[in-house]
Amino acid sequence: MTNRQIILTTVPEGALGPHHFELTEAPMPAPAQGEVLLRTVLMSIDAANRSWMKGATYRAAVQAGDAMPTYAICEVVESASPRLSKGDVVAAEVVWADHVVRPAHKVQKLPPVQPLTHLLSVYGIAGKTAFHGLMQVGQPLAGETIVVSAAAGSVGGYVGQIGKALGCRVVGIAGGAEKCAFVRDELGFDDCIDYRSTGMFKALRAACPDGVDVYFDNVGGTVLETVLGLMNERGRVVCCGAISQYDTDTPTGPRNLPGVVVVKRLRMEGFIVMDFARDDAKAMRALQAWVRAGQIKVTEDVVEGLENAPQALIGLLNGENRGKRMVRVGPDPT
Amino acid sequence: MTNRQIILTTVPEGALGPHHFELTEAPMPAPAQGEVLLRTVLMSIDAANRSWMKGATYRAAVQAGDAMPTYAICEVVESASPRLSKGDVVAAEVVWADHVVRPAHKVQKLPPVQPLTHLLSVYGIAGKTAFHGLMQVGQPLAGETIVVSAAAGSVGGYVGQIGKALGCRVVGIAGGAEKCAFVRDELGFDDCIDYRSTGMFKALRAACPDGVDVYFDNVGGTVLETVLGLMNERGRVVCCGAISQYDTDTPTGPRNLPGVVVVKRLRMEGFIVMDFARDDAKAMRALQAWVRAGQIKVTEDVVEGLENAPQALIGLLNGENRGKRMVRVGPDPT
Incomplete structure (x- = not known):
């Protein structure tokens, strides 16, 4: 079983384009003791993602060859930690990928809010x-x-x-x-x-x-x-x-x-x-x-499919989104 | 009896130069009821003086034909107000001139500090x-x-x-x-x-x-x-x-x-x-x-003579001063 992920192949000079990214396949990762295997459900697309490529900010710079980092809502599909169980819905700093392994103490269990998208938009x-x-x-x-x-x-x-x-x-x-x-x-x-x-x-x-x-x-x-x-x-x-x-x-x-x-x-x-x-x-x-009270209207802009994440970010930088842009990588947990 | 004053003849574009100023003579002003006639002793020279020529700031812009405004320490030489007496030493917003008339309520009587220059530098x-x-x-x-x-x-x-x-x-x-x-x-x-x-x-x-x-x-x-x-x-x-x-x-x-x-x-x-x-x-x-306690050393840079005020400001903008620059227009009150 393989796992898709998207790599930033070169650090952009000037405007970001699709040629700065590559979709690759790698073996499915397995969690070591204390880790969890996450399935990505929704990835947050933010202007800050572009600033991360320009150098160290409040986080380390994204460098050529790195899988593109992102905040995401994920489902725990395999746990090697007592902190979390299969089926838990969590927020995590992951990468643009179908699956990611993370230390269990670095992910945050989410409250039961529906729809899940609201945890990236109005409540996220x-x-x-x-x-x-x-x-x-x-x-x-x-x-x-x-x-x-x-x-x-x-x-x-x-x-x-x-x-x-x-x-x-x-x-x-x-x-x-x-x-x-x-x-x-x-x-x-x-x-x-x-x-x-x-x-x-x-x-x-x-x-x-x-x-x-x-x-x-x-x-x-x-x-x-x-x-x-x-x-x-x-x-x-x-x-x-x-x-x-x-x-x-x-x-x-x-x-x-x-x-x-x-x-x-x-x-x-x-x-x-x-x-x-x-x-x-x-x-x-x-x-x-x-x-x-109806005083805040929730606006969301959901792009379907991991493979469309580069274009979702490029489009956001060009101002094409209305409301919170995110990429749906997989279905909500059942 | 006449009174010297210095006019900003044109608003500078680019760097300020001596040709933007003119020394003129006018009749000695006389105070109306509620006003005082001030003799200028020390004028404060500040970088902000230049910014006042660029447009409205926290005060109205200085315009072509205006006598150049300044903060100064002055002696009251004639008073038509019960607020102040001849001989009082005051701080006032005046202009580059030997004498200026101001409403008495717009000037501030100063504490007895010696030397007077300290009231523009460390205590000013x-x-x-x-x-x-x-x-x-x-x-x-x-x-x-x-x-x-x-x-x-x-x-x-x-x-x-x-x-x-x-x-x-x-x-x-x-x-x-x-x-x-x-x-x-x-x-x-x-x-x-x-x-x-x-x-x-x-x-x-x-x-x-x-x-x-x-x-x-x-x-x-x-x-x-x-x-x-x-x-x-x-x-x-x-x-x-x-x-x-x-x-x-x-x-x-x-x-x-x-x-x-x-x-x-x-x-x-x-x-x-x-x-x-x-x-x-x-x-x-x-x-x-x-x-x-000797923890602050008072540094002052006193230029002598009203007629040298333009060069004092131009020089300050070019960084030639050490410590507080001021222009001495006349002697301390006796």
């Missing part, structure tokens, strides 16, 4: 990133204005909906008229600005008549530069990601930094979701309450 | 900016490493000496070997790196073997980009100024922003000294204690 990495970043770093108050970029993406969509639930004015930024309509009409943002259109600064200024108090930045680059020009004094910039800078070898910095930070006394602060793991239970409780 | 805008920025925004702890740019300048020198008094490792950045020697030998920094030399990144890395916890940024630009690459996780960047960006029409942003802020979970925060005015008494008490 996307929803928790939005919740912790907005609440703990951005700290918006009712009546303030929040701007969020990549608003049609997984994190951005939840940021805006949480902001609306808190009583804020929420303006999204997304690429293209169709996405902006989705953000306004489906997600209920007050407005959404197309960053690809000309006159983005004027459009955003018109959409934010009281200025911007919190900017949740998923993109960096020129969009960040533009929003900084509209921030109010004492505004907060939640630095969550910089997708505009990942898929290139010639990153550009906002030219108004750090001057505008001084003049307006801004706070820019970075975070990653794991920093706030101790508050994950609070996030889960709040997100469930908002979902039940 | 420079020392308070260093104290509030480092203590309230940077929040260093003993044993941490502080890096400060423009270390031979007014604010930078006090930042480093306060850091040493707190038990931190302190590394300066300055332009040229002579200035670096001043920072190390006269101000007592642990080390000082010449940003004009090649290999600044490597030199700074060697000087900060435990990484950088607090970066007090007075310059922005490529120096900021370099230090960001050496910050520790959870590091704090105190955004005080961006002198490298003021005297140019082609500012450059650090290319690693905001990516490095996310990955290292940095906090970058801007401030201006007036934000912390309510804590000025604390600053004064602490600075006086350190000066008395």
Whole structure:
């Protein structure tokens, strides 16, 4: 019995393409004492995956020849540890593969939530990133204005909906008229600005008549530069990601930094979701309450098949997803 | 009787030069009811003066034809207000001139400190900016490493000496070997790196073997980009100024922003000294204690004569000052 996995064959310079990956077959791995054999069910596709190829971040760099790492929801199919049993559903850091062996203490048993996809979207990495970043770093108050970029993406969509639930004015930024309509009409943002259109600064200024108090930045680059020009004094910039800078070898910095930070006394602060793991239970409780109340709509974008993971990531970097993108590798456990 | 004042005749594009200013004579102003006539004694020369010409900041932009604004120490020579008497020594926002009329409620009577110059340097805008920025925004702890740019300048020198008094490792950045020697030998920094030399990144890395916890940024630009690459996780960047960006029409942003802020979970925060005015008494008490204990050396750079104010500012923007630069317009009150 063999096991499919996808290798990053070369580290990309410039834009990521399908030729940077290869689907290979290897013998089925077997768990040693203390390990479990996992079957991959759903793999999270994130912009951060691309940043991992650029060097060491909060994790070691992905190098040429490595199986591509990912967060995933898996089923335990064989256990050599008393910690876990066959049939358990777990979250784990694995690789793009049908099966992976991991130490049992490195995987986390999941609560019984249905559908499982919600454990990657609203109750998973996307929803928790939005919740912790907005609440703990951005700290918006009712009546303030929040701007969020990549608003049609997984994190951005939840940021805006949480902001609306808190009583804020929420303006999204997304690429293209169709996405902006989705953000306004489906997600209920007050407005959404197309960053690809000309006159983005004027459009955003018109959409934010009281200025911007919190900017949740998923993109960096020129969009960040533009929003900084509209921030109010004492505004907060939640630095969550910089997708505009990942898929290139010639990153550009906002030219108004750090001057505008001084003049307006801004706070820019970075975070990653794991920093706030101790508050994950609070996030889960709040997100469930908002979902039940109909204040958060769960948006998911599921790509079928392990072999389509490279294109799922490439497409995400080009902004083709709506909501949380994931790849279904196999069926839910029965 | 006439009054000399210096006008900004044109708003500079690119570097500031003497041709942007003109010394003029006007009739001596007279105070109306509620106003005072001030004689300028000492004018503060600050990098921020140049940024005021670039547009609205925390104050209105300086425009062509305006007398050049400044903070100054003045003597009341005629009072039409019960608030102040002839002979009082005050701090005021005035202009580059021998005499200025101001509303009495807009000027602040000064405590009896000698020499008066200390009220612009260690106990004035420079020392308070260093104290509030480092203590309230940077929040260093003993044993941490502080890096400060423009270390031979007014604010930078006090930042480093306060850091040493707190038990931190302190590394300066300055332009040229002579200035670096001043920072190390006269101000007592642990080390000082010449940003004009090649290999600044490597030199700074060697000087900060435990990484950088607090970066007090007075310059922005490529120096900021370099230090960001050496910050520790959870590091704090105190955004005080961006002198490298003021005297140019082609500012450059650090290319690693905001990516490095996310990955290292940095906090970058801007401030201006007036934000912390309510804590000025604390600053004064602490600075006086350190000066008395010999832990802070007061460095001042006094240029004589109102007519030399333009060159004093131009020279400061080119980094020629050591310590707090000011212009003496007239003698101390007797």
